[in-house]
Amino acid sequence: MTDRKGSRGGQSAGPPGPAAQLAQLDEEQLRVLREVGRAWERLPGSPEEWRRALPVDPDLGAFPAAAQLRPARLGRLVPLSPLGVSSPGERVDTEELPSGRLGRACAWARRFVLGMPLRSSALVSERMRKLVALPVLSADALSSVAYGPEALLAVLALAGTAGLRYSFPVSGAIVLLMLAVGLSYRQTIRAYPHGGGSYIVAGANLGPMAGLTAAAGLMTDYVLTVAVSVASGVAAITSALPALSPDTVPTGVGVILVLLAGNLRGVRQAGALFAAPTYAFIIAMFALIASGLVRAVGQDFQPRPVPAVAVTESAGLYLIMRAFSSGATAMTGIEAISNAVPAFKPVEWRQARTTLTWMVGLLIALFTGIIVLIHLAGVVPRSKETVLSQLAHLGFGAGWMYVFVQAATAAVLLLAANTAYNDFPRVLSLLARDDYAPRLFMRLGDRLAYSNGIILLSVAAALVYVAFNGQTEALIPLYAVGVFLAFTLSQAGMVVHWWRLRDRHWRKSLLFNALGGLLSSVVFITAGISKFTSGAWVAVVAVCLFLLLTRSIHHHYAAVRASLRLRPHAVELPAHTIVGPSTAPAAPDISPAPRRHATQPETSGENEELPSEIRHLTIVALATLDLAGMRALAYAASLHQPVLALHISLTEQEAERVRAYWTLWGDHLPLEIVVSPYRATVAPLVHYIEALHRQQPGLTLTVILPEIITRHRRHQVLHSRTAPRLRRALRPLPKIVVTTVPFHV
Known part of the structure; x- marks a missing residue:
């Protein structure tokens, strides 16, 4: 006041x-x-x-000041004195008061699930430190090693044993792409220390249309990230428990609802909730890789024979490029940290770069280790069991370690969508700030999260998940187009940025970003062409519709702004005959x-x-x-x-x-x-x-x-x-x- x-x-x-x-x-x-x-x-x-x-x-x-607030443990009330009432301890709602028992019950349930509202000044305390940011923002990228290598092998297996021989060189190219894009985004964080996602970078250096196109790719990718992560997690569960296969769709929708509630509670709470599964997955993968390498030592690193695979295509360049684009889905989510720099504790950009380095190092180590194990174990994709499940069975049998690997994989895949929940609402709020999206997406909710964006993401992801029946192999073809479109535009924008700035080490930075942009464009073009009829056309159509919608919204806001603008002889005044x-x-x-x-009830009546x-x-x-x-x-x-x-x-x-x-x-x-x-x-x-x-x-x-x-x-x-x-x-x-x-x- x-x-x-x-x-x-x-x-x-x-x-x-x-x-x-x-x-x-x-x-x-x-x-x-x-x-x-x-x-x-x-x-x-x-x-x-x-x-x-x-x-x-x-x-x-x-x-009262923030230091004086003492929220109640449960309920929708906080101990604030109502305006104009001096009695201490009086409580007042922080939202519109619902009427009726049902309304009050819903409001209480909402506060029970989401927690008490936070004052805006609490935003500083809601920042993430590196140990929390790593699982929150890296879960998508790290968990993708559970389906990226399998997607690569599924394409190469179409050419039989001859095709599987290309798994090492294709994987090497993907690792090079990971390294180049990771280094590129380190340069992006250095150039944009207050948050430099693809939308900001492309828009600032290549123009508003390029920025919108990058945002369209990102938004499409984030929706698919939730759908694919949940589908892969449910697949890991059904691999261990085949009896649950008929309940794939309701299980996935239930997980999306849990993600919705967790993220509506706010950044720090979601980070604490999702940190354990990510770290458990990292431990499980390193244990699996170590077990496989120890077993390989006893066999003098001689690969097991590969089961017979039916040949349906020849092992040509087209097939190899398709396998490369499919395996590159293991990189999705690598841009999340550059988008979320403001969510780190100070100094934000330094913490973000360190976290990005950890994430890229872990991603390369896990991806390479899984590919080596697949080669040594001679496993191929199966319709009833995931590749990771096969590797875990070979390494640990059916014991508790197998259960741990499958549980950790399922948990991190189900929660990897949290990366999208952090970045989708943030990008949407930036679009709303620039009048490309409804302004209601700029509003922070009770828990200092962009609640409207989180709800929209959940609804869109649930619709996609149900439409594709929760099948990972049906969703993967849609996946690479949007994210690598954003990667390409972001890195191209960074090339322009360094060319204009030309500060210290600009040539090295430009080289890193140019290499990342070139490799990303190769993946984008390959995925767009090779997977167009397999479902990539859906992502292309989604990007085009997004561009049409955002341009229409921007045009409307511009027209309204022009109509409301203060200008001479347009402002109305009270009549001069007014009685003062x-x-x-x-x-x-x-x-x-x-x-x-x-x-106390008011006693004044309406009896005039x-x-x-x-x-x-x-x-x-x-x-x-x-x-x-x-x-x-x-x-x-x-x-x-x-x-x-x-x-x-x-x-x-x-x-x-x-x-x-x-x-x-x-x-x-x-x-x-x-x-x-x-x-x-x-x-x-x-x-x-x-x-x-x-x-x-x-x-x-x-x-x-x-x-x-x-x-x-x-x-x-x-x-x-x-x-x-x-x-x-x-x-x-x-x-x-x-x-x-x-x-x-």
Whole structure:
């Protein structure tokens, strides 16, 4: 909360965060704002008279500092004093209060599953250290060794024993690709220490369309990452327990729901939850490799004979390139760390580069070890049992170590999708920040996670998983196109970056990125051509649809922004015949009533029978200083009643910027700013209005909201629906009116 002189809090001013609502005004709009303020000066009623006319004290206190918060262990309540109530220990909801037993039960269950809301300042404590970041961000890449080598062999086996002989050279090329791309992304982190995913790098160096194309590839890849990881994990389970094969689809959907709940709890909690399976998988794989090498020593490293394999294709270049692109799926997720640099503890970029080095080293060691074991053991892909399961049977029999390997493999594959859950919402929030996606994806949820993006990813992945019946071999052909499209554009963007910058060691960095881009483009082209009819066309269509959708959203937001832009002779003013507050008829004495406890029922009735008996206070809920907001202020001032402007800021920095713009306008009407500690907007509005109602039960409070009305109904989802939510929340209180001032675009 802020008083009328400025915002409270010790944080310094700065640019708005991703959740901020108020866009910065350029020089032309600032000039128009000053002109509008001078026009308001010619209207009856000075700023001091408008403030004296207020029948309430708008300063209702402030939310406590982060250090004073003591969340309850369970439930949806936190011990905050409601605005305007001084009794200690009072509790208030941090979200819109549900009505009815079912609503309250759902809200309690939500808090039980997701945990208590976190204050925005807790974001620093939600950062990851390296030991947590490694399993969280590397699970996708590391777990891919469970299906990458098998995908490679499945293609080479089409040429029989002759085809399998190419497994070593093809695997060597993939290892070279891993090394080149890993070194390339180390350069990316150095060049973009605040987060340099493919969308940012390609957009900054190759243009917005290239950035969007890279984002399309990434988003497609993230959805498929969840579907493929879950499908592979369920396959590992059914290899050990064949009786569960009929329940493949419901099991996978249940896992996606668990991932959804875990990630909605927030970054740090998800990391702690998913660290153990990843480390268990690493231990299991090294144990499996060590066991196989020890067994090979006793056999003088003589490979076992390969079972007879039916020949369906010749071992030509086309087949080898297909095997290369299939095996390269073991690299998916390698870009995750460069996307998530801001999620690390300080110093972010240094921690991210170290974690990336560990991940690439582990990935190369595990991939190489599995390929060597496959060659020595002479195993080939089977329809009823995975390659890893065959290797574990050979190394450990059917004992507890076999169970451990299969359990660790299943767990890490099922949880490897967590990499996508970290990066998909982050990329989506960047797209929303740049007006290429609905702005609701910029909002941080109660647990400081991009909840809307997490939910969208879960729904999309579940649909893909069900559509392909949870079969890994059916999903793999869709996999490489999107991710290597993003790899190629990202590395090409880095080449342009180093060419422009030409700082120290730029030639070496350019060489690394050029090599990574060249190899990635080879995989992308090969996968696109060789797997097009096998399902890669689905990924191509998804990328094209993504580009069309994001461009359409961007065009709409640009049109709305142009319509709402402050410009001369477009801002409405109250009529010059307005009766100012100082000349309005004297209101009867409505001295503040004694403040009641928040749980006591109000006794004031709605029994006014004459217009003269109704006393008003008009509250303008102002989100932004644009044409819609200025029109709502003019409408409220023309009603001949006291007016209070109310702004809900999501950050202290945004509150300071609102105050600066308000002062530039002329401070003609009283303004109160509430800083929402949980990034909500409707809940603080409700709490503030309830507090004013407790302070003056005899007042009729009219809440005015500017509302964007779009020409086409399909565009309405791109804008907030605050008015209906506010009406539902305030319906139980008497003498409160919610109205909207529509602005058609």
